[in-house]
Amino acid sequence: MAPSTSSAITLNINGEKYTLPVDHRTTLLDALRERLDLTGSKKGCDQGQCGACTVLLDGRRAVSCLQLAVAAEGRVITTIEGVADGEQLHPVQQAFLDLDGFQCGYCTPGQICSAIAVIEEHAAGWPSAATDDVRPEAGVPALGAEEIRERMSGNLCRCGAYVSIVQAVAQAAEATGTQDKEAVA
Amino acid sequence: MTTTTGVAAVTGAVGSAHTRVEGRDKVTGAARYSGEVPFAELTHGWLVLSTVARGRIRSVGDGPVLAMPGVLTVLHHGNAPRVDTDYMGMLGRPNPIVGLFQHDRVPFAGWPVALVVAETSEQAREAAEALVVQYDEEPHDVAFHSGRSDAYTPGDTPIVKAETEKGDVEAGLDASAVVVDAEYTTPEEHHNPMEPHAATARWDGGRLDVIDSNQGSSWVASELAQLFSFDPASVRVRSEHVGGAFGSKGLSPHQVAAVMATTVLHRPVRVVLTRSQMFSLIGYRSPTAQRIRLGADADGRLRAFDHQAQSLTSTVHEFVESSAVLGRVMYDADAHHTLHRLVRLDVPTPTWMRAPGEAPGSFALESALDELAEKCGIDPIALRVRNEPEAGPVSGLPFSSRNVLACFEEGARRFGWADRDPRPGLRREGRWLLGSGTAAATYPSGVGPSTAAVTAEADGTFTVRINAADVGTGARTAMTLVAADALEVDPDRVRVRIADSDLGPAMIAGGSMGTRSWAWAVTVAANELRERLSLGGGIPPEGITARSNTAEAIGALTQKERHSFGAQFAEVAVDVDTGEVRVRRLLGIYAAGTIVNPLTARSQFIGGMIWGLSMALHEEAIRDQASGSHVGADLAGYHFASHADVPIIEADWVDDPVPGDPVGIKGIGEIGIVGVAAAIANAVWHATGVRHRDLPIRPDRVLCAADEARRRAAGGAGSA
Amino acid sequence: MREFGYERAFGVSEAVALLGSAPDARFLGGGTNLVDLMKAGVERPALLVDVRELPLDGVGFTGGGGLRIGATVTNSDLAAHPEVRRHHPALAQAVLAGASGQLRNMATVGGNLLQRTRCGYFTDISKPCNKRSPGSGCPAVDGEHHNHAILGASARCIATHPSDMAVALAAFDAVISYETADGPGELPMSEFYPPVGDTPHIETALPPGALITGVTLPPSPVAAHSRYRKVRERASYAFAIGSIAAALDVRDGVVREVRLALGAVASRPWRARAAEQALIGGPANAEAFAAAADAELAAAEPLPDNGYKVTLMRSLVVAVLTELTEEVSR
The missing domain is CATH 3.30.365.10 (Aldehyde oxidase/xanthine dehydrogenase, molybdopterin binding domain)
Structure with a gap:
């Protein structure tokens, strides 16, 4: 018997549950944009080559264009629509706005979702290709420009907003770090 | 309600930084961008492009596809509504590619041959892939190189004069103490805005409503009206947010396809281009092969100037990449010649792409100036000071304002140019050779x-x-x-x-x-x-x-040479082992009239400079000679700079009042890219002692050039 | 992309059985390569068996002190793992050099090993390709090949293997474990990717229907002194034009042990055994490193546009071994 080519699934997105039937071919990106009217995640290449569709899956950044919607069932999905705290922008969003970390804005939701994860990955002690010594004893260098650039490189920006994006990520990371310190104190 | 505009008059918004209102x-x-506005009963169109580079469509197998799940229609040359491409649009005659599905001829690989419309995008995609189109294939020619015997001089257009000439260039070169004669090439480059072209079309109360992503809504509306012979008042085009354009977002096949399909189906139709389709449907920057000959006195004063630039166009439409225009603005000589040549190939028609003409032209010209400075043994900035013209070299008209030397002066100060040792190949830091370079920039200030x-x-x-x-x-x-x-x-x-x-x-x-x-x-x-x-x-x-x-x-504007100007500075590092080039620093100083919003203007200048960096090191579309189509037509195959490629970049400007000008604003969208690739190439020479006259400066080219230089040095030593 | 069925497996034998239940079935890991190829029409499976939930997501020590890496460990988790970074830094570096943060979060170790080539002719179904469509020809030989193979290629196919991770695994003699309906099996990296020959479409030695369950790294003290270097045409987020995984043990200026594998030069990660043999017991200096590189690259058969890779790989061998020598001497 030929297998069924569609399924009814429930997706957990930004704290809401969405139940919908999907064609198995439907990517998470297309489910968000065309079925659930969550168009903040952008389709720049549809091939995992630009990062505009970046969302957080179980708190980790992922390209939603290569994630089948049916395979995303059971995972906690956060999109750009879900990163602000009500009217209060996420520190990364605020820094992008203040420092002009975008021009056309199309790569921006992906850059922001990615940046949020970059700050967390760094805080968790993950090294990057810019890290000279990856041995755990060496620790992970501070989130300086070079580390940010390498870690953000999966997000292309054709307008060339990179310089201010890196500044925005650094500023937001610092703000987040300060908050953590205060929380610890 | 008071009738004054404000209790206290507020001025000075222009010139102070403001974050974007959106x-x-x-x-x-x-x-919401163009593909993101929801409509009830929306349908999805998917274009099918030719896989052969030249020939005729023998058959379109739409029967089986129409039986596939969700498929609503297949439009092709056998059934598509008629359109008329015989009109004069705002920028001239339309590119025949917008005359969608009107005949069976295929003039290049990637020519649109059909549109499949289905209920969902997944269904449309599968049906488009399943559509069998058969062709009678003919031999094709996509080989672009300098010295093609079939190159011709195109006619003048309102935008570009094909040739300018004064004096006797050959005599001027003969009489020159120093001569530079060099050929430069730039590859096929693509706009690749992050947002793919997308249009949603529907009929709404007797009016055509198109949600689009474009650079001019009234432009696209009027083109659509002319193409379809609609009453202009019945066409509305909106383009609220545009995810990048760079010259590529005018009328393209996707809007035409959406309008055709919605007219046939009486339902809203959305057509979104795939990234790979963008490589053949929306235009691109032609590759160029340029020859520059400069003749100068020993002190660097130019006596003869010759810039000849060859680019390509398609067999169905003419577009000239106007690379030779810079000398008409930047440098004078008693003998002065600029010329554009074209070859017609079985390829898509190129179009305007950020700083059309000036971007590739400045790579060649500003590299040649650097070579002249080297040969004369004078500083590259001093060479430009020595050749600063009083009036337009070709037009003889005065400049509305020209502050290029002020840009060099300020840039040199901030970059630390005075401390630069001009000799190449001397600075090393670990495995990196270091060098710096400069170039001038200019772009017209039109209105x-x-x-x-x-x-x-x-x-x-x-x-x-x-x-x-x-x-x-x-x-x-x-x-x-x-x-x-x-x-x-x-x-x-x-x-x-x-x-x-x-x-x-x-x-x-x-x-x-x-x-x-x-x-x-x-x-x-x-x-x-x-x-x-x-x-x-x-x-x-x-x-x-x-x-x-x-x-x-x-x-009523008086005739003047109206341009923005700038000076670009680059510092690079070249890995001696791998040929990798990294840009360590870029500085651009501009004279571009009134800067309206310093925050966004700086972003735009820097963005242009990053385009220049990408052009210097990364960008290149590869056309497979056998098939006539691209290899690697995607963002993994076509590189532009990623975060990791982009160092600290500074952009700033000098005062540039434009006396008597009613606006004082010049425009800054393109000038950031102009000259950057030359500044980087000049810096690579300064680092390595090897000139790179072909873009992009890939690691393999750096390695091969270094090998060649070593061989030549060894051979030279042996024969001495 | 044609319509397909989807099943999520929770156990290894269940996954293998599901795959056997339908023709044209494929395992789905992170999907970063498979879903892309499905969109391109290169892959047209009828059924996807999702293996992401399998209990194969751990990294731990084997009894003998080696490392056992589960097949569904993500690239990110592999590269962040303290034991991997401590004992096999080149492996962590290789993984970090690949793709992007997003893709590494999705991609699995098993899927990474099974990546298909990024040759532009292979991924474009309008063009001939012996790997995708046996017998149709290889247009790269006379066409665009500046990033194609210089070692071990055949006239049938000159594509390279795109994985960075696999280059490090080849250097460290990793062993691939798999499961079939007939039971488990193992393949050393040296046998995992067969030579191209006349069968470029046969890319691994895995039996039909096999599911990769894990990778074992044997204990290897030299691996602690290792590094991975990747050269590409963009500073990040690009496939290699040449790469190297190297490990070195030097005592009193003499090479005691060395591991070398080269990437982006062949249809598989290229273990440079000729170079290793040339180095063992000899001096650890630039001349010896260059001679070793030459010994390996003597077999290179460059085409008109990829001859630079010989120069590049020679330079990389010398540069990386020199760096390791300095590191070991410190």
Whole structure:
């Protein structure tokens, strides 16, 4: 018997549950944009080559264009629509706005979702290709420009907003770090 | 309600930094781009492109596809509605590619041969892939190289003069103490805005409504009306947010396909291009092969100047990449010749791409100037100072303002140029060879007629209506500031509506002309409104509106050479083991008239400079000679700079008043890219002692050139 | 993309059985390569068996002190793992050099090993390709090949293997474990990717229907002194034009042990055994490193546009071994 080519699934997105039937071919990106009217995640290449569709899956950044919607069932999905705290922008969003970390804005939701994860990955002690010594004893260098650039490189920006994006990520990371310190104190 | 524009007059919005008025929508994902506006009963169109580079369509197997799940129609040359491409549009005759499905000829690989429309995008995609199109294939020729015997000199267009000539170049070269004669090439380059082209079309109450992503809504609306022979008033095109354009977003096959299909199906139709389809449907920058000959006195003063630039076009339409125009502005000589040549190949038609002409042309010319400076043994900046013209080298007209030397002076100071040892190949830091380079930049400051309306609302706010397009330039914000200053009110009281053909005609966002053109129209209307309000009286519920049209005033502008100028500085590191080139620092100083919004202007300059960096090191579309189509037509195969490639980049500007100019704004969209690739190539020479005259400067080219230089040095030593 | 069925497996034998239940079935891991190829029409499966939930997501020590890496461990988790970074830094570096943060979060170790080539002719179904469509020809030989193979290629196919991770695994003699309906099996990296020969479409030695369950790294003290270097045409987020995984043990200026594998030069990660043999017991200096590189690259058969790779790989061998020598001497 030929297998069924569609399924009814429930997706957990930004704290809401969405139940919908999907064609198995439907990517998470297309489910968000065309079925659930969550168009903040952008389709720049549809091939995992630009990062505009970046969302957080179980708190980790992922390209939603290569994630089948049916395979995303059971995972906690956060999109750009879900990163602000009500009217209060996420520190990364605020820094992008203040420092002009975008021009056309199309790569921006992906850059922001990615940046949020970059700050967390760094805080968790993950090294990057810019890290000279990856041995755990060496620790992970501070989130300086070079580390940010390498870690953000999966997000292309054709307008060339990179310089201010890196500044925005650094500023937001610092703000987040300060908050953590205060929380610890 | 008071009738003055403000209790306390507020001025100075122009020139102070403002974040983008739509910024919050962009960082929260609320901003909707063209493919993101929902409609009931929406259908999805998927274009099918030819896989052969030349021939005729023998058959389109639409029968089996029509039986596939969800498929609504298949449009092709056998059944498509007729359209008429025999018209003169705003920028000339349309590219025949918008005459979709009108005949069976295939002039290049990637020519649109069918549109499949289905209920869902998944269904449309599968049906498009399943559609069997058979061709009678003919031999093709896609080989672009210098010295092709079939190259020809194109006719003049209103935009580009093919050839200019004064004096005797050969005699001038013969009489020169120093001669540079070099060939430069640049590859095929693609715009690749992050947002793929997308249009949703529907008939709504007898009007065609198109949600699009473009550089000019009235432009696209009027082209569609002419193409389909619709009453212009019955076509509305909107383009609220545009995810990058760079010259590629005018009328393209996707809007035409969506309009055709919605007309046939009576349902809304959305057509979105795939990334790979963009490589053949929306234009690109032609590859160039350029030869530059410079003859100079020993002190570097130019006696002979010759810039010949060959580019390609398709067999169905003519487009000239005007690389040889720079010398007509930048450098004079008694003998002066500039020439464009074209070859016709079985490839898509190129089009305008950020700094068309100036971008590839400046790579060649500003590299050649560096070679001349080397040969003369003088500083590259001193060479440019020595050759600074008093008037347009070809036109003889005065410059409206020309502050290129001020840019060099300020740039040299900030870059630390005075400490530079001009000798190449001397600086090493570990495995990296270091070098620095410079180049001049220029781009025309044009203007186009625009209409605007400014309304004083009864609630004390002001509404500006100008059919601008914000392609990432910050146009919405810039017009807010311009209007606020003209009205003498706080920018918070000004709302700007753009990107809707119902707002009336205005200049497109192109050619670095948008801000200058729109600001002029907005200022005229706002000034008139302010004067009317100053007479006193109440504001009726519908508000008071003043309108403007700058067509006449533009026609009355005195003839001048009007351009922006700049100086680019680059520092690079070249890995001796791997040939990798990393740009460590870029600095651009510009003289570009009034800078409206320093925050967004800096972003735009820097963005242009990153384009120059990408052009120098990364960008290149590879065309497979056997199939005539691309290899690697995607963002993994076609590289542009990633975060990791981009160092600290500084952009700034010098005062550049434009005496007597009614606007004072020059436009900054393109100049950032101009000269950057040359500055980087010059820096690579300074680092390694090897000239790179072919872009991009890939690791393999650096390694091969270094090998070749070593061989030559060894051979030279052996024969000595 | 044609319509397909989807099943999520929770156990290894269940996954293998599901795959056997339908023709044209494929395992789905992170999907970063498979879903892309499905969009391109290169892959047209009828059924996807999702293996992401399998209990194969751990990294731990084997009894003998080696490392056992589960097949569904993500690339990110592999590269962040303290034991991997401590004992096999080149492996962590290789993984970090690949793709992007997003893709590494999705991609699995098993999927990474099974990546298909990024040759532009392979991924474009309008063009001939012996790997995708046996017998149709290899247009790269006379066409665009500046990033194609210089070692071990055949006239039938000159594509390279795109994985960075696999280059490090080849250097460290990793062993691939798999499961079939007939039971478990193992393949050393040296046998995992067969030579191209006349069968470029046969890319691994895995039996039909096999599911990769894990990778074992044998204990290897030299691996602690290792590094991975990747050269590409963009500073990040690009496939290699040449790469190297190297490990070195030097005592008293003499090479005691060395591991070398080269990437982006062949249809598989290229273990440079000729170079290793040339180095063992000899001096650890630039001349010896260059001679070793030459010994390996003597077999290179460059085409008109990829001859630079010989220069590049020679330079990389010398540069990376020199760096390791300095590191070991410190």
